[in-house]
Amino acid sequence: MRKALAFSLLAAILGGCASNPADRDIGGTWINQAAIDAASKGGSLREALQANGPNLEWDVNTKAGQARYTNGFENVEGKLVDDQSGTWKVDFYGSSASELRRDGRSLHQAATENEPDQTFEQAKDPAPEGAPLGANFERALYGSYLGGSWKIASGPGEGSTVQFQSDGSVQGLPGADRYALCLAGDCASMSGGNDTIWLQQAGQGNSWVFTRKGKKLDIFQAVNNAHADEMPTLSPGAQQWELVKQ
Structure with a gap:
């Protein structure tokens, strides 16, 4: 009986850790560090972006239920929905949805019919407050590449x-x-x-x-x-x- 009770308590503790909101929170600004790292090896910038893109930066506001991204050409905004399993769905108006999930210190964007898997990280040197979407990626790229x-x-x-x-x-x-x-x-x-x-x-x-x-x-x-x-x-x-x- 005591072993069963102890097991139940342990399961509850582990379950609580697994569902820790901090582990699932994807709020903030995330940049495509993989593209920056590839470019910074000293090769073609265009090839690095094509191989690791197309998206450059995500800005996620979980409290407002909004998420937006830029691919350097357009800014796209969608409605953010939490399915309580750790995966967040971004519904875009008139187009397919994206799925985002936090993996430690990284943000993972699941592959779709139109886009491959992509991974993002939070900027180490954020752009000034009020900067346009994509400014964090550019700031990190410029500092690393040139x-x-x-x-x-x-x-x-x-x-x-x-x-x-x-x-x-x-x-x-x-x-x-x-x-x-x-x-x-x-x-x-x-x-x-x-x-x-x-x-x-x-x-x-x-x-x-x-x-x-x-x-x-x-x-x-x-x-x-x-x-x-x-x-x-x-x-x-x-x-x-x-x-x-x-």
Whole structure:
């Protein structure tokens, strides 16, 4: 009898641990760290995003019953429903639902007919409060993919040190004070399969094609191969800079 009672108490304790709300809570902002890690190995940004995407960031508000995500092209919002088993369902208006589940410190998005399994993690260096959806992913990507110091090996400003900041600012690159990596959307459609970066100064800028191979970053003028009545298709032209990671 005592053994049965002890077993019942143990089961109740374990059951309580298993259903701990903190273990199921998926509230917060989650970023596609796998895509960032893949890109940061020093290869093609576009290939890393395609292999680990398409979604870049989730913002989940369990109290309000809302969840939204961005794939870099569009922001999608849905209604969040808890099925009490640890899985949360996100119902979107006019499209299929997504299932989210917390796995330790990660957020798992189950595969659907249209999307593969994806895993997200909470940002270690969150974007400022009020930042738009996707800003946390961009901040983490910029810091990891282009962070640190780069030396201009050839091109304007040769010998100078360049620093790309996680907030999208850049120092030491002649003619530029801001930058943005192309992740998805129109810029990707016009890239011709190349990686592109937007460089601007005082609000005026242009797209450039770049290649990243380990510690070497080459930036080229972007040449439009399309006709005037066609969507632009960019390819690398003359090399403008060769940067080497220090």
